[in-house]
Amino acid sequence: MTNHFRQAIEDTLPWLSSFGADPAGGLTRLLYSDEWLETQLAFKKRMSESGLETRFDDVGNLYGRLTGTRYPDEVILSGSHIDSVVNGGNLDGQFGALAAWLAASWLKETYGPPLRTFEVVALAEEEGSRFPYVFWGSKNIVGLANPSDVQNITDAKGIGFTEAMNACGFTLPSSPVPARKDLRAFVELHIEQGRVLEANKQPIGVVNAIVGQRRYTITLTGEANHAGTTPMSYRRDTVHAFSRICCESIAKANAHGDPLVLTFGKVDPQPNTVNVVPGKTLFTIDCRHTDADALKAFTAELEADMQRICHEMEIGIDIDLWMDEAPVPMDVGLVQQLTALCEKENLNYRLMHSGAGHDAQIFAPTVPTCMIFMPSINGISHNPLEETLIGDLAEGVKTLALMLHQLAWTE
Ligand SMILES: [Zn+2]
Numbered sequence: 001m002t003n004h005f006r007q008a009i010e011d012t013l014p015w016l017s018s019f020g021a022d023p024a025g026g027l028t029r030l031l032y033s034d035e036w037l038e039t040q041l042a043f044k045k046r047m048s049e050s051g052l053e054t055r056f057d058d059v060g061n062l063y064g065r066l067t068g069t070r071y072p073d074e075v076i077l078s079g080s081h082i083d084s085v086v087n088g089g090n091l092d093g094q095f096g097a098l099a100a101w102l103a104a105s106w107l108k109e110t111y112g113p114p115l116r117t118f119e120v121v122a123l124a125e126e127e128g129s130r131f132p133y134v135f136w137g138s139k140n141i142v143g144l145a146n147p148s149d150v151q152n153i154t155d156a157k158g159i160g161f162t163e164a165m166n167a168c169g170f171t172l173p174s175s176p177v178p179a180r181k182d183l184r185a186f187v188e189l190h191i192e193q194g195r196v197l198e199a200n201k202q203p204i205g206v207v208n209a210i211v212g213q214r215r216y217t218i219t220l221t222g223e224a225n226h227a228g229t230t231p232m233s234y235r236r237d238t239v240h241a242f243s244r245i246c247c248e249s250i251a252k253a254n255a256h257g258d259p260l261v262l263t264f265g266k267v268d269p270q271p272n273t274v275n276v277v278p279g280k281t282l283f284t285i286d287c288r289h290t291d292a293d294a295l296k297a298f299t300a301e302l303e304a305d306m307q308r309i310c311h312e313m314e315i316g317i318d319i320d321l322w323m324d325e326a327p328v329p330m331d332v333g334l335v336q337q338l339t340a341l342c343e344k345e346n347l348n349y350r351l352m353h354s355g356a357g358h359d360a361q362i363f364a365p366t367v368p369t370c371m372i373f374m375p376s377i378n379g380i381s382h383n384p385l386e387e388t389l390i391g392d393l394a395e396g397v398k399t400l401a402l403m404l405h406q407l408a409w410t411e
Contacts, residue, residue, distance in 0.1 A: 001106075001401070006394040008102045013393075016043065016098055017090035026087040026384030027094075030130035030155075032060070032164035039082055043097070043122055050105050052120065058177055059140045060170050064101060064120035066108060068408065071116045075180075076408040077367075078103070078118075078187040078400065081126030081137060081359055088127075089386020091376075095393070096189045097122040103401035107409055114408040116184065126359050130155045130164075138362035143179030147172050179366065185334060185407050186363040189372045189400045191388055193356050195379035203395040204349035205373030206338050210361045211259065211288040211353060212327035214299050218245075218306065221316035224271060224279025238281035239269050241315045245306050249285075252301070259353055260289045260298060290327045290353045328361040334370035341402055347395070372399050 019039035020029030029035045040062050044054045052064035062082070068074065080096025100120040107114070123137030131153050139145035150161045151172065162172045192198075197205050222236030246264050253262035263286040269278040285302070289295035303319055310317040335351075342349040354360075354371065363369045374396035377387045388396075 001398050002391070002394045004106060005102060005397040005401075006390055008106070009098075009390060009393050009397065012046075012098060012102065013090065013095070016094055020084065022087055022384075024087055026386070027084045027090050028086050028088065029082065029084040030086070031083050031125040031136065032161075032168045032170075033130070036083060037168045039094075040122060043082070043101075047101055047120065050101070051108065052101070052104065056170070057140065058170065058173050059136065059145075060124040060165070060168060061137050061141060062122040062124075064104070066104060066114050066118045068114050068117040073182055074116045074184045075182045076114075076116050076118050076185050076187070076404065077121055077183055078189070078404060079121035079123060080188050080190055081124075082122040083125045083127050083129065085127050085129045085382050087384055088382055089380075089384060091191045091386055091388055091393075092193065092381055093126060093190075094122075095191065099189045099397045099400055100187075100404075102397055103404050106401055107405055111405070111409050115411065116408040117182075118404065118408040123359055131161050133161075134357075135359060135362050138359040140177045141180055141183075142363060142366050143176060144362065146176050147174065183363075183367045185331075186360065186367050186369045187334075187372070187400065187403055187407070188358060188360045188369070189374070189396050190358055191376045191381060191386070192354075192373040193376050193379070193381035195376070196352055197350060197373060197375035198377065198379065200350060202348050202350045203375060203392040204342060204347050204399055205352045206335060206342060206349055207354050207360070207371035207373055208330055208335050208351055209290040209353045210328045210330075210358060210364075210371075211261075211290050211355050212292055212295050213286065213288045213323060213325050213357075214295060214321060215287075215323035216285040217320045217322060218283050218285065219318040219320075220281045220283075220310065221318075222279050222314075223277070225277045227275040227277055230277055235277050236279070236314050237277050238315060239278045241310055241313050242267065242269070242281045242283055244309050244313075246283075248305055248309070249302050252298075252305075256298060259355075260287070260294065261355065262287050288355060292326050295327070325357075328364045330360070330364060330370045331368035334368050337406065338370055338372070338399075338403055341406065342399070345399075345402060347399060349399075370403075372396060372403070
């Protein structure tokens with residue numbers, strides 16, 4: 001079975017990756033671009049040829065369907081996003097859609113049609129790389145997308161969302177697309193995009209939760225002044241305040257330990273000049289955790305620490321919390337089922353959380369959802385160097401196929 005999938009991946013992944021191959025390296029396949037449409041149409045044709053009923057929904061999510069013989073109205077869905085970041089790799093997203101098709105083809109050939117309806121989905125968009133909107137594909141399936149949110153947005157070249165959509169033959173729905181009521185499960189296979197599986201020499205990750213995130217922009221206001229004539233005791237130096245905040249917070253994060261992560265990713269001191277005491281510093285905080293209460297408690301502590309430090313140093317502080325996404329647990333029943341399957345098949349797996357966001361988090365609140373991870377070499381992703389050993393990819397598709405067999409091909 002692993003050998004079959006290894007061969008199937010070698011026969012199809014280079015073909016699918018040829019659409020949107022970027023001369024500058026990797027894959028660039030932005031929502032509603034020519035490359036995007038070409039990919040969806042090619043994938044549609046290939047799925048049709050293999051005996052799946054194919055269709056697009058209103059917004060360009062592509063489906064390949066095998067109707068269930070016993071429970072045609074109960075749908076098991078599997079896939080991932082077909083779009084990529086600029087100069088992305090050829091696994092993030094598209095491999096999950098490709099794998100669902102390879103698994104379904106093998107299951108159909110081996111066992112005939114499913115009892116429950118099975119659908120492959122190549123989701124229109126997840127990355128937010130062209131327009132300032134993420135999860136457009138999955139949100140439209142579960143009734144979370146509001147057309148008015150994208151009606152007036154444009155890409156970096158000034159092309160409107162609706163204009164780009166129309167050019168691909170799709171029309172923005174006039175009102176939110178209602179949630180599908182026929183979905184019984186969503187299973188997403190994806191690369192880890194981190195180093196945990198590789199470091200532990202494990203080919204399979206069973207995801208039990210997707211982290212919650214809080215993102216802040218903080219502005220510190222002190223006083224810009226002459227670097228030579230201002231004695232140390234008279235300064236209101238915002239870089240000094242920032243460095244105290246950063247060091248104390250990181251120490252606290254280290255003491256807290258996994259799965260909490262904390263990042264000060266952007267720092268912008270002003271005037272950013274060698275001989276001026278920096279009077280203003282803007283910086284960002286990205287904090288993630290799988291437990292909502294722990295995330296809230298930790299960031300509340302950070303906020304209080306920052307206030308205290310700034311008060312001590314007579315620095316003004318503005319705290320802007322602009323993203324507050326709760327952690328999303330995967331379906332307990334499906335995670336148990338997947339874990340039991342890995343045990344039974346003697347697969348080398350690990351129960352783990354996802355530190356990155358995925359379409360699965362959009363489905364999970366309303367559709368029983370689980371995710372399977374495969375290792376990323378050196379943890380690299382969103383980069384042309386993104387890679388996974390072919391044996392690990394095959395193991396991933398096999399695990400997906402076994403899970404789909406249980407969900408759609410058996411009672
Ligand atoms: Zn992805």
